[in-house]
Amino acid sequence: MNDYTPKPEHKFTFGLWTVGNRGRDPFGDFVRPPVTPIQIVKKLSSLGAYGVNLHDNDLVPIDASPSERDSIVKEFKQALSDYNMHFVMGTTNLFFDPLFKDGAFTSNHPQVRAFTLQKCMQAIDLAAEMGAETYVFWGGREGTETDAGKDPIEALKWFRDGINFLIHYVKDQGYPLKFAFEPKPNEPRGDIYLPTVGSMLAFIETLDDPAMCGVNPEVAHENMAGLNFVHAVAQAIERGKLFHIDLNGQKFSRYDQDFRFGAEDIKGAFFLVKMLEESGYGGPRHFDAHAYRTEDEEGVWEFAKGCMRTYLILREKANRFHQDEEIQGILEQIHAWDTDLQARTSYSKENADWLRAHAFDLDALRNYGYQYEKLDQLTTELLLGIR
Ligand code: GCO
Numbered sequence: 001m002n003d004y005t006p007k008p009e010h011k012f013t014f015g016l017w018t019v020g021n022r023g024r025d026p027f028g029d030f031v032r033p034p035v036t037p038i039q040i041v042k043k044l045s046s047l048g049a050y051g052v053n054l055h056d057n058d059l060v061p062i063d064a065s066p067s068e069r070d071s072i073v074k075e076f077k078q079a080l081s082d083y084n085m086h087f088v089m090g091t092t093n094l095f096f097d098p099l100f101k102d103g104a105f106t107s108n109h110p111q112v113r114a115f116t117l118q119k120c121m122q123a124i125d126l127a128a129e130m131g132a133e134t135y136v137f138w139g140g141r142e143g144t145e146t147d148a149g150k151d152p153i154e155a156l157k158w159f160r161d162g163i164n165f166l167i168h169y170v171k172d173q174g175y176p177l178k179f180a181f182e183p184k185p186n187e188p189r190g191d192i193y194l195p196t197v198g199s200m201l202a203f204i205e206t207l208d209d210p211a212m213c214g215v216n217p218e219v220a221h222e223n224m225a226g227l228n229f230v231h232a233v234a235q236a237i238e239r240g241k242l243f244h245i246d247l248n249g250q251k252f253s254r255y256d257q258d259f260r261f262g263a264e265d266i267k268g269a270f271f272l273v274k275m276l277e278e279s280g281y282g283g284p285r286h287f288d289a290h291a292y293r294t295e296d297e298e299g300v301w302e303f304a305k306g307c308m309r310t311y312l313i314l315r316e317k318a319n320r321f322h323q324d325e326e327i328q329g330i331l332e333q334i335h336a337w338d339t340d341l342q343a344r345t346s347y348s349k350e351n352a353d354w355l356r357a358h359a360f361d362l363d364a365l366r367n368y369g370y371q372y373e374k375l376d377q378l379t380t381e382l383l384l385g386i387r
Pocket residue numbers: 091136137138182184218246256288
């Protein structure tokens with residue numbers, strides 16, 4: 001009998017803002033009462049989660065006095081230890097306050113850019129004090145509606161300068177934190193800079209310490225742009241840059257829906273879980289999603305359970321995929337190696353001469369069938385539960 005019960009060893013985490021989401025949207029107000037951070041920690045712990053993540057102001061109000069801040073943090077740390085929950089990822093809210101309306105690191109206003117550094121330093125201190133491993137930067141409002149007023153080349157330089165400042169701040173403080181950058185193509189801005197995983201990976205290489213920096217890709221964000229999320233994550237994994245991940249569900253090319261993991265594109269979710277498990281990714285499985293606006297508090301916890309359960313079911317399906325003789329038989333044929341020929345494809349003068357002279361059977365290649373139809377149907381049947 002399979003057991004899909006989440007356990008801390010599965011490393012499932014939730015942002016306070018996810019299960020704490022009260023259902024407000026641009027068209028309508030809150031539909032659920034607030035749940036306190038401590039209630040969230042308690043409930044998630046009872047559901048088998050590993051830990052929580054937060055924005056500075058999810059825990060400490062932006063106008064809290066230093067002593068208020070300290071007592072809130074103390075109480076929260078106590079709750080984490082009481083309920084055996086980890087604090088995994090910290091981040092800064094650089095989008096809610098009206099002063100961030102033109103962005104934070106890339107605001108045209110120099111005082112906003114400087115205030116951003118101050119707010120980030122404080123939020124990084126908070127994350128380090130609570131033992132976070134990873135610090136996420138999501139450029140919520142780092143973008144424009146019109147390019148008439150902001151130079152996008154200059155904006156990228158400002159963003160780089162700001163992040164470099166914080167890289168040096170973290171090193172000077174001796175915090176063992178890594179930075180993870182989260183791309184998104186649009187929303188809430190008309191366009192957000194560095195919109196995809198690929199563009200973020202390129203940007204990271206230009207920072208003062210690229211080794212300390214990786215990405216935090218989100219299913220919804222690549223899918224909003226019509227892109228294949230598995231391929232985006234693959235590129236990050238291949239470069240050792242997958243530091244964190246935001247799992248959720250999304251219909252392609254729509255607004256950021258943040259549905260329960262697996263609620264949409266179940267096959268995409270399957271290939272994602274399969275790749276994460278096979279790649280040895282050891283980081284948290286973070287759900288950055290929220291319950292439908294139709295739900296009451298009970299529905300919120302159903303949503304949280306659903307995210308974790310679906311992940312575990314898909315993980316088990318990935319194991320079955322490996323055990324399925326018919327599927328594996330086809331894969332063996334597809335992946336058959338021609339080792340002699342393979343050896344000829346690493347460059348040497350001799351190999352180049354040999355390859356130039358080699359006669360390929362082009363008709364055999366033209367007529368070769370890859371069997372993907374059968375393989376995909378078998379995968380679909382496996383997912384539908386009849387294999
Ligand atoms: C969004 C983002 C955010 C970030 C979060 C952490 O589209 O709203 O996904 O949820 O992940 O702010 O940086």
